Amino acid sequence: MAGFFKTVTFMVLVFAAVVSAEDYEVGDDAKWARPSDLEFYNTWASKKTFLVGDVLDFEFDAERHDVAIVTADEYENCEKETPSASSRLLLPRLC
Numbered sequence: 001m002a003g004f005f006k007t008v009t010f011m012v013l014v015f016a017a018v019v020s021a022e023d024y025e026v027g028d029d030a031k032w033a034r035p036s037d038l039e040f041y042n043t044w045a046s047k048k049t050f051l052v053g054d055v056l057d058f059e060f061d062a063e064r065h066d067v068a069i070v071t072a073d074e075y076e077n078c079e080k081e082t083p084s085a086s087s088r089l090l091l092p093r094l095c
Contacts, residue, residue: 021053032058 026032027044035041050056058067070079 021055022051023055023057024048024050025057025059032060 027035027041030040030044037043060067073079074082
């Protein structure tokens with residue numbers, strides 16, 4: 001019986017964490033675009049409290065931009081020629 005209560009307690013905690021997750025559209029109405037103010041996204045993020053399980057939605061013009069997945073080294077060295085993956089079709093979501 002104790003095992004049952006532990007399982008139920010665990011399931012309630014997991015459910016509560018999932019239910020409390022927030023979806024954020026990065027940049028709000030400005031969306032994901034080249035900002036006129038270099039601090040725009042820092043300011044935007046500083047007004048939010050992100051928690052584990054939250055989702056960041058990046059909405060952008062797929063005719064003009066794409067998303068590339070790169071390693072930390074590729075990012076640091078600005079190596080964009082051979083990304084691990086890229087897409088113009090999917091609306092990226094970071095969870």
